[in-house]
Amino acid sequence: MKAKIRIDNACRMFVGGTVSAFEGLSFDVYDNEILCIVGPSGCGKTTLLRCIDGLVPLSAGRILLDGSPVTAPPSRMAVVFQHFGLFPWKTVEANVAYGLRLGGVSRSDATARVRRALTLVGLETFAGYYPYQLSGGMQQRVGLARALAIDPDVLLMDEPFAALDAQTREILQEEMLRILEQERKTIVFVTHSIDEALVLGDRVIVLTARPARVRAVLTVPYARPRSVAAVRADPAFGALRSQVWDLLRQELQ
Amino acid sequence: MNAAASVADTASAQQRAVREAASRLRRRRRFHDALVRVVSVCAVLAIWEVGARAISPLLFAPPSRIAVAGVAMIASGELWPYLSLSFRVAAIGMLLGTIVGIAAGVLIARVRLLDLSLEPFVIALYSTPMVALIPLVVIWAGFGDSGKIVVIFLFAVFPVLLNTYQGVRGVDPRLLEVARSFRTSERALWGDVILPSALPFIVAGMRLALGRALIGMVIADLYTSVSGIGYLIVRYAQNLQIDRLLVPVVILSLTGVTLVQALRWVETRIAPWQFAGHDE
Numbered sequence: 001m002k003a004k005i006r007i008d009n010a011c012r013m014f015v016g017g018t019v020s021a022f023e024g025l026s027f028d029v030y031d032n033e034i035l036c037i038v039g040p041s042g043c044g045k046t047t048l049l050r051c052i053d054g055l056v057p058l059s060a061g062r063i064l065l066d067g068s069p070v071t072a073p074p075s076r077m078a079v080v081f082q083h084f085g086l087f088p089w090k091t092v093e094a095n096v097a098y099g100l101r102l103g104g105v106s107r108s109d110a111t112a113r114v115r116r117a118l119t120l121v122g123l124e125t126f127a128g129y130y131p132y133q134l135s136g137g138m139q140q141r142v143g144l145a146r147a148l149a150i151d152p153d154v155l156l157m158d159e160p161f162a163a164l165d166a167q168t169r170e171i172l173q174e175e176m177l178r179i180l181e182q183e184r185k186t187i188v189f190v191t192h193s194i195d196e197a198l199v200l201g202d203r204v205i206v207l208t209a210r211p212a213r214v215r216a217v218l219t220v221p222y223a224r225p226r227s228v229a230a231v232r233a234d235p236a237f238g239a240l241r242s243q244v245w246d247l248l249r250q251e252l253q
Numbered sequence: 254m255n256a257a258a259s260v261a262d263t264a265s266a267q268q269r270a271v272r273e274a275a276s277r278l279r280r281r282r283r284f285h286d287a288l289v290r291v292v293s294v295c296a297v298l299a300i301w302e303v304g305a306r307a308i309s310p311l312l313f314a315p316p317s318r319i320a321v322a323g324v325a326m327i328a329s330g331e332l333w334p335y336l337s338l339s340f341r342v343a344a345i346g347m348l349l350g351t352i353v354g355i356a357a358g359v360l361i362a363r364v365r366l367l368d369l370s371l372e373p374f375v376i377a378l379y380s381t382p383m384v385a386l387i388p389l390v391v392i393w394a395g396f397g398d399s400g401k402i403v404v405i406f407l408f409a410v411f412p413v414l415l416n417t418y419q420g421v422r423g424v425d426p427r428l429l430e431v432a433r434s435f436r437t438s439e440r441a442l443w444g445d446v447i448l449p450s451a452l453p454f455i456v457a458g459m460r461l462a463l464g465r466a467l468i469g470m471v472i473a474d475l476y477t478s479v480s481g482i483g484y485l486i487v488r489y490a491q492n493l494q495i496d497r498l499l500v501p502v503v504i505l506s507l508t509g510v511t512l513v514q515a516l517r518w519v520e521t522r523i524a525p526w527q528f529a530g531h532d533e
Contacts, residue, residue, distance in 0.1 A: 053434055073434045085431035088526040089449040098445070099435040132526035150435075 003028035003064075004154065004186045005052060010061035011211075012044070012051055020059065021047040023211035029154075034180070034187040036197035038244065039207030039215075040251045045190040046082075048212070049158050052188060053079055065154070075103065078147035082159040084139045086131040092118070092142050093127040099150040117145040120179055137168035144176070148183060157189045161196065173199055174228045181225050194244045198237065199228050206244060209251045216247050314496035319503060322496040332485075336504065339481030342398055343470040346405025350466065351459055354410045358417025358455075375418075379411040383469065387476050401473035408469030409462040416458025420451030453524035460516040467509050 010025045021044025029035045039045050050056040052063055054070040054077075063070045065077070078099065086095050096117055100110040118124045121141040131139050140160055147155055161169040173196065180187070191197050197204045198220055206215040220240070222231050231237060298316050305315035314322075326332040361367045361375070387404055394400040424447050432446050474483025482501045489498035521528050 050430075055430060055433055073436050075436060077434075079431075079434045081427070081431060083427055085427055087428065087431075087445065087449070089452075089524070102435050102437055102441060130526060 002031045004031045004066065005029040005188070006062075006064040006067075007048075007052070008062040008064065010048075010051065010063060011059045012047055012056065013059040020044075020211040022207070023213065025061070025213055027205055027214055027217065029186060029188055030203075032184045032186055033202040034189060034200055036189045036191060036201030036204045037207060038191060038194060038197045038204060038248065039212055040209045040248060041192055043207050043210050043212040043251075045192075045207065045212070046158055049079070049156050049188065049190050053077055053156055075150070076153040078150055078152040078155055080140070080143050080147050080155060080157045080160045082162050084131070084136075084143045084163075086139055086142055086146075088131055090130075091127065092123060092129050092131070092134070095131065095142055096145045096149050098146060103150060113149050113151075114145075117149040120148060120182065121145045121175070135168075136164050137172060140164065140172060141175075144179070148179070152185070154186045154188065157187060159191055160189075162192065169196075170228060176200065177224070177226065177228065194241055194248070195232075198240055198244070199231050204244065206247045207251075215251065218244065310495065311493045312495065314499055318496040319499045322494075323500040323503070326497065326500055332500070332504075335481050335485045336501070339470055339474055339483070340508075342401045342473070342481070343405055343466055346402045346469065347409050347463065347466040349402070350406045350409030350462055351413050353406070354413025354458065354462070355417050355455060357410075358414040358458075359421055359451075361414075362418045362421035375411070375414065379415060383407045384472060384476075387472070391477055396478040400477045401470075404473040404477065405466050405469040408472075409466040412461035412465060413455065413458040416454045416461070417451060420454025420458075421447055423454070424450045453520055453527060456516060456520050456523060460513055460520070463512050463516065464509060467505060471505065 005028070007025055007027050007029075011023045012021045013019070014021060025048070037045055037048070047056065051058055052070065054063075054072045054074060057071070065074055087098070090098070093114055096114045097110050100113060105113070114127075115124065118127060121144055123138060123141050123145065126134065126138065131142065134142070140163075143160070161172050164172065177200065189197070189200060191200075201220050202224070204218045204220060206218070207213065208215045218240075221236070222234070302315040302317060305313045305318075310318070323332075361371055383404070386407065390403045390407070391400050394403045428446055428450070429442070432442050437445065470481075471483060471486075474481045475487070479487055482505065485501050486498055489495070
């Protein structure tokens with residue numbers, strides 16, 4: 001399969017320190033796959049994601065998007081943040097239009113694309129609301145719509161559902177799978193939840209404790225389109241889950 | 254079908270009842286709070302009235318006599334020329350203080366060199382009682398309006414400057430990262446993130462500056478050339494017309510309260526997310 005993103009022997013030191021977040025890290029992200037990254041807390045998953053987006057430079061190694069090195073945030077990538085990262089002084093509509101406006105998309109074109117993105121996440125009637133008037137789950141839908149609106153090839157998702165309650169999280173997982181059936185994207189999805197990684201991912205990468213390296217790569221045996229409920233109900237799901245948990249537990253000790 | 258419909262009806266009726274009860278409770282609490290305020294204002298005025306009547310009118314005046322004196326001064330047209338003189342100068346000083354305060358605050362917050370080199374002076378000047386500088390201001394800028402404007406400016410500029418500085422420095426670094434991830438330019442960053450985020454701080458700074466500008470106005474009227482409101486106060490004090498002396502004082506305090514409340518209202522309107530949830 002073709003590598004959309006290649007992490008090549010990447011290393012990132014913590015600011016001013018001698019400790020590295022990750023070191024000698026190499027793996028590929030294939031075109032149109034959902035790659036979930038799990039690892040012990042504090043192992044630098046978020047730092048890795050920021051490096052992939054070019055927000056933070058690597059200390060050594062390379063990250064390639066379609067074969068060329070990433071040095072600044074590429075226009076073909078969009079990030080969905082754990083903290084949502086919505087501008088409280090902008091309406092839902094203006095938040096979703098943000099990337100388009102910065103990208104110089106014409107006003108009429110932007111309006112149409114914003115409406116399409118909002119419809120995709122089921123918020124078309126909330127365009128005039130402000131983020132503080134929405135629930136956490138709805139706010140993250142706005143975050144997702146904002147990322148989808150610029151029509152990127154790659155979505156980087158940094159524990160996007162971690163700040164939500166369990167029920168909302170499950171609904172949004174389901175929604176995300178549904179949306180990705182309509183919009184094929186390459187997804188790098190960082191999570192600390194094994195369940196979430198297995199429910200959403202085509203592959204799951206398990207990282208080691210700091211400095212993070214690839215501990216294992218698992219291929220999730222559920223084809224897409226898939227339903228979250230069906231995956232959870234599958235008898236083999238439990239075994240898969242404990243397999244990942246065992247890998248992680250060794251790292252925690 | 255009917256049963257389901259009636260269950261839904263009951264549920265919505267129940268919801269409506271709960272909502273109505275909650276809004277009734279809110280209304281009652283609001284009414285109670287307003288009542289306490291009105292009663293306390295009336296009580297203070299009544300005590301003042303009774304107390305002041307027991308004291309010689311050469312030393313103090315009850316609110317009723319101040320009101321009568323105020324009406325007389327307005328009717329005779331002697332109040333307005335003095336007030337307008339002082340307020341015009343105060344408005345100019347306040348305006349200059351706001352413009353310079355915002356500009357300087359933004360620059361110091363965003364340019365590291367300025368921050369490092371100017372911060373000690375800003376803090377020192379902010380802590381210096383401006384009254385002590387008035388003789389110097391008079392030497393430099395004269396006794397006239399320009400001297401007064403400089404005094405008011407000095408009173409007003411620092412709260413705006415420091416609040417602007419804090420607002421710009423306090424921009425959520427996570428939102429700055431969001432902007433970078435969407436490939437913002439530095440100029441777009443200002444309009445999209447930094448200024449909207451600092452705006453509530455700037456308005457709060459203006460609110461603080463306003464109170465200080467009014468103080469500066471009276472001080473300037475008393476300590477540079479005695480004119481405007483300061484002249485009124487001094488003249489009536491010399492004549493021992495306490496009721497008339499207190500008319501400009503009351504007007505000053507009402508002006509202050511009104512303008513500060515207006516800016517408070519602006520604050521809640523420009524940053525409603527900061528106040529979200531306080532009602533519930």
